[in-house]
Amino acid sequence: MQVRCLLMGLGNVGRRFLELVDRKRAMLELELGLELVVVGAADTSGAAICASGLDPRQVVQLKAKGQGVANYPDWGQPGLSALEMIKAADAAYNCRLLLEASPANLTDGQPGLGCIEEALARGMHVVTANKAPLVLAFPRLLGLARTHGVRLRFDATVAGGLPAVNLGQRDLAAAHVHRMEGVVNLTTNYILTRMADDGLSYDEALADAQAAGHAETDPSLDVEGWDAANKLVILAHSVLGYPATLDDVSVEGIVDVTAKMLSQSAAEGKRIKLVATAEEEGDGYRLSVQPTWLEAKHPLAQLGPKQMGIVYHTDISGVISAAIVEETPVPTASAMLRDVLDIFVARC
Amino acid sequence: MQVRCLLMGLGNVGRRFLELVDRKRAMLELELGLELVVVGAADTSGAAICASGLDPRQVVQLKAKGQGVANYPDWGQPGLSALEMIKAADAAYNCRLLLEASPANLTDGQPGLGCIEEALARGMHVVTANKAPLVLAFPRLLGLARTHGVRLRFDATVAGGLPAVNLGQRDLAAAHVHRMEGVVNLTTNYILTRMADDGLSYDEALADAQAAGHAETDPSLDVEGWDAANKLVILAHSVLGYPATLDDVSVEGIVDVTAKMLSQSAAEGKRIKLVATAEEEGDGYRLSVQPTWLEAKHPLAQLGPKQMGIVYHTDISGVISAAIVEETPVPTASAMLRDVLDIFVARC
Numbered sequence: 001m002q003v004r005c006l007l008m009g010l011g012n013v014g015r016r017f018l019e020l021v022d023r024k025r026a027m028l029e030l031e032l033g034l035e036l037v038v039v040g041a042a043d044t045s046g047a048a049i050c051a052s053g054l055d056p057r058q059v060v061q062l063k064a065k066g067q068g069v070a071n072y073p074d075w076g077q078p079g080l081s082a083l084e085m086i087k088a089a090d091a092a093y094n095c096r097l098l099l100e101a102s103p104a105n106l107t108d109g110q111p112g113l114g115c116i117e118e119a120l121a122r123g124m125h126v127v128t129a130n131k132a133p134l135v136l137a138f139p140r141l142l143g144l145a146r147t148h149g150v151r152l153r154f155d156a157t158v159a160g161g162l163p164a165v166n167l168g169q170r171d172l173a174a175a176h177v178h179r180m181e182g183v184v185n186l187t188t189n190y191i192l193t194r195m196a197d198d199g200l201s202y203d204e205a206l207a208d209a210q211a212a213g214h215a216e217t218d219p220s221l222d223v224e225g226w227d228a229a230n231k232l233v234i235l236a237h238s239v240l241g242y243p244a245t246l247d248d249v250s251v252e253g254i255v256d257v258t259a260k261m262l263s264q265s266a267a268e269g270k271r272i273k274l275v276a277t278a279e280e281e282g283d284g285y286r287l288s289v290q291p292t293w294l295e296a297k298h299p300l301a302q303l304g305p306k307q308m309g310i311v312y313h314t315d316i317s318g319v320i321s322a323a324i325v326e327e328t329p330v331p332t333a334s335a336m337l338r339d340v341l342d343i344f345v346a347r348c
Numbered sequence: 349m350q351v352r353c354l355l356m357g358l359g360n361v362g363r364r365f366l367e368l369v370d371r372k373r374a375m376l377e378l379e380l381g382l383e384l385v386v387v388g389a390a391d392t393s394g395a396a397i398c399a400s401g402l403d404p405r406q407v408v409q410l411k412a413k414g415q416g417v418a419n420y421p422d423w424g425q426p427g428l429s430a431l432e433m434i435k436a437a438d439a440a441y442n443c444r445l446l447l448e449a450s451p452a453n454l455t456d457g458q459p460g461l462g463c464i465e466e467a468l469a470r471g472m473h474v475v476t477a478n479k480a481p482l483v484l485a486f487p488r489l490l491g492l493a494r495t496h497g498v499r500l501r502f503d504a505t506v507a508g509g510l511p512a513v514n515l516g517q518r519d520l521a522a523a524h525v526h527r528m529e530g531v532v533n534l535t536t537n538y539i540l541t542r543m544a545d546d547g548l549s550y551d552e553a554l555a556d557a558q559a560a561g562h563a564e565t566d567p568s569l570d571v572e573g574w575d576a577a578n579k580l581v582i583l584a585h586s587v588l589g590y591p592a593t594l595d596d597v598s599v600e601g602i603v604d605v606t607a608k609m610l611s612q613s614a615a616e617g618k619r620i621k622l623v624a625t626a627e628e629e630g631d632g633y634r635l636s637v638q639p640t641w642l643e644a645k646h647p648l649a650q651l652g653p654k655q656m657g658i659v660y661h662t663d664i665s666g667v668i669s670a671a672i673v674e675e676t677p678v679p680t681a682s683a684m685l686r687d688v689l690d691i692f693v694a695r696c
Contacts (some may be wrong), residue, residue: 019518020664024522031589032521145696151656161665163519169695171503171511173380174372176683241379299671302650316368317509319673323647324666331666337522338640347517348493348500 002094004053006124008115009102010043013129013156015063016333017101018056024337030136032345038166040089042082046070049077049089082115089152090122090304097343099336100128100237101156107228109136120144120152126337129332131230134265135246138237153339154238158231159184161331162324163338168239172317176230177240179313180278183300184231186308186326187215187222188254188274192291193305196262213328214306224253225274225289232276232287233273239312240278242285265293271301299323302326351692352384352401352443356430356463358391361477361504363411364681366404373686380693388437388589390430394418397425397437403420405592430463437461437541438470445691448683449474449504454578457484460583468492475687477504477680479578483551483594486585501687502586506574506579507532507656509679510672511686515658516587520665525588527661529625531648532579534656535563535570536622540639541653544610544619550603561676573622580635582623586624587660590633600638613641619649647671 007014019254028034039052043306045068048054062071070078080088089095098119102112113133116126121144127197128134133141134154145152155165159182166315168177176194183189187209194205208221209215221227229249236244254274265272275292279283294301298320300309309323355362355537369376369384376382385401393416396402410419418426423499428436430450437443446467451458461481464474470493478483478572481489483500493500503513507530514650516525531537538560539553548556554571557563577597584592602622613620623640626633642649647656672679 020522024664028522142696162668163515166517166519167511167670169515170690171686173689173693173695174368174376175682297650297652299650302645304645316372317672317686318679318680319670319674320510320670322515322668322670324668326666330664334523334664338519341521342518345521347521348490 001033001344002037003097004037004039004093005099005100006040006086006089006095007099008042008085009100009130010041010063010069010171011101011103011338012329013333014101015060016329017099017336018060020333020337022056031044032341034341034345036340038340039093039095040085041069042080042085043069046076047079047082047085048072048075048117049079049085050075062119079283082111083118086115086118088123090124096124097340098124098126098163100126100130101336102130104130105131106132106135107290109133116141117144120148120150121201123150125151125343126320127153127343129336131157131234134237135233136229137236139243151343153184153342155339156332156335157234158308160324160326161335162310162322164310164322165235165238165337167320167322168312170237170325172239172312172314175314175317177314178280178314180235180240180311181300182231182310183273183303183308184237184278184310185222185228185274186306187219188189188228189303190214190305191223192254192257192262192274195259196266198337199259201259202257223255225251228274228276228289232278232289236278236285236287240285244285244287248287250288250290254291269296270294271296273300273303275300313317349381349692350385351376351440351445352385352387353445353447354383354384354388354434354437354443355447355449356390356433357448357478358389358407359449359451360415361681361684361689363408365447365579365684366408368681368685370404380689382689385687387441387443388433389417390416390428390433391614394424395433396420396423396428396447397433398423399441413531420616426482428461430459431466433461434466434470436586438472443501444472445688446474447519448474448478449684450478452478452480454480454483457481458577461485464494465488468498471496471498473499473691475501475684475691477684479505479582483578483581485593486582500690501689502582502689504560504680504683507658508534509683510656510658510670511683512658513583513586515668515670516583516660520587520660523662523665525660525662526628528583529572529648530579530583530587530624530635530658531621531656532658533570533576534654535567536576537651537656538562538653539571540602540605540610540620540622541651544614545609547607549607550605552649553566558673571603573599576622576624576637580626580637584626584633584635592633592635596635598638602639605639617640617644619644621651622649623648627650
């Protein structure tokens with residue numbers, strides 16, 4: 001089966017996705033019968049559209065040289081927006097899938113939100129790694145997907161390459177989750193773990209995380225807990241069926257966690273982690289993100305600096321926990337590819 | 349959507365499945381749009397077939413009283429085999445699904461194997477919790493399912509309610525697994541953990557496991573490692589795409605693990621677990637089941653007595669581990685229900 005797709009966002013995840021499409025091309029075709037053709041790609045420079053498909057490697061090389069995709073030979077179109085790309089390419093080239101990996105804009109979700117809406121309304125499936133549109137408009141996007149009979153997948157938005165969303169949505173579809181706990185932000189877990197295990201100060205650990213590519217230049221979204229809160233909102237909607245907003249989450253970051261607190265917790269045999277928690281309460285859930293003292297035996301307590309994890313406490317499927325070691329953004333890109341396969345490749 | 353199904357095997361898992369069908373009926377219908385009608389059920393006493401559906405609760409009550417399903421009022425048929433039930437009910441009542449929860453017979457796989465073949469050949473989907481047919485005839489059964497355009501699901505066969513198979517087959521479909529490690533047998537993990545943590549002798553721990561319902565009266569299949577080996581063969585076929593047989597697995601059980609070895613491992617900061625391992629080697633995998641000294645930080649080292657777990661080392665999705673706390677056979681039954689939903693309920 002040939003699947004013609006469009007990709008918006010060529011940062012860490014979007015580029016890694018293109019690398020995976022290239023690296024796994026033969027396997028996808030021979031073993032899974034899937035030929036992915038990237039008809040268009042867009043970044044802030046503009047877009048490139050080619051009916052017979054762009055060369056993923058060439059796009060990656062352009063980005064590696066610091067150029068935008070608008071510079072793609074012959075097919076680059078400077079200034080063409082992602083939204084315009086979708087309209088132009090869908091009408092002309094029968095694209096069935098939008099891959100959305102643009103940066104999270106938590107103010108209004110744009111340009112991702114508008115592009116996802118446009119794609120769903122045109123009957124295209126959507127696979128996104130961008131949290132913002134989901135946090136701001138989950139019910140509307142899900143409704144659009146249902147109305148148009150297409151799928152909206154977003155496994156890459158929570159805990160990188162860990163199938164936290166898929167596990168909860170799919171493997172626990174018949175179960176009731178009464179409690180959910182996650183270490184879903186890599187930056188803060190890296191910082192806390194380095195502080196606890198290696199005696200680094202907060203500033204040292206942060207600088208180290210930035211040097212290793214595990215933290216942004218402006219780390220406030222991560223260290224103040226909002227990135228984890230965003231992921232919690234997505235899990236609440238998708239796994240718990242609970243229509244939460246960011247306002248419903250009690251959020252506390254890691255900026256006030258001191259070396260003294262970490263050594264004190266260690267002395268008590270505990271570990272401090274930034275835990276996103278959903279706890280059933282009345283008809284809904286109490287949602288929080290906060291530094292939490294975990295018993296050493298807690299499945300999230302032993303996570304190393306490059307790990308994230310999730311725990312689902314259920315009525316009929318026991319307590320299920322899962323974790324990932326994620327050294328680079330490749331696993332997150334692989335979660336987008338996983339979602340693509342989930343849409344187009346039927347398991348026997 | 350109404351799905352008419354047949355269930356064979358009314359032991360621990362089959363009965364729990366019926367209880368789940370009853371308990372989750374309203375949720376399945378209202379939230380997922382699925383009405384499960386159990387048209388027939390079979391055990392060693394015979395079968396019961398009713399066009400309008402058996403009452404799951406009544407079947408469970410019969411079994412609780414020590415009676416067979418052949419005693420089901422009006423519709424019980426003493427001596428009718430599961431195979432005869434499939435032939436009779438499919439032809440007359442449009443059943444689309446066989447649920448197979450009969451005991452594992454590793455000699456010839458019967459009666460499960462023949463019934464699964466019959467069901468697939470008739471165009472019925474199959475969800476099974478029975479390892480034996482898969483261990484003995486995986487390629488043939490998968491081929492039958494493909495030929496007839498139906499699905500063969502068996503998440504319940506490995507590590508109880510942990511979606512170990514689903515996670516590997518589906519979430520890692522594009523990934524290459526170069527190493528896989530699992531604690532997939534509850535009995536042996538219970539025994540080893542109680543010995544290590546509570547200072548029990550092997551005999552005490554085994555007796556305790558039997559009293560708690562975590563071990564069979566004849567525990568040899570478990571403690572000699574063969575149950576774990578069976579599960580490893582299933583994972584090899586389904587996740588690794590490696591057509592292994594039991595003969596390919598180097599198997600060592602836990603009968604020679606002594607209290608002294610456990611205390612020695614603890615002194616070194618390690619834990620002894622019965623680990624099923626697949627390690628890439630040449631064009632294939634080296635498969636083994638053996639007591640293994642794990643570093644304390646290993647994801648399987650910290651598993652408690654009622655836990656099982658799996659670790660996938662991959663090329664593009666990092667290292668993904670998952671574990672379950674399983675107190676009863678309910679999670680295993682829930683894995684069958686999960687598979688049913690995976691076949692019949694599309695996620696948006």
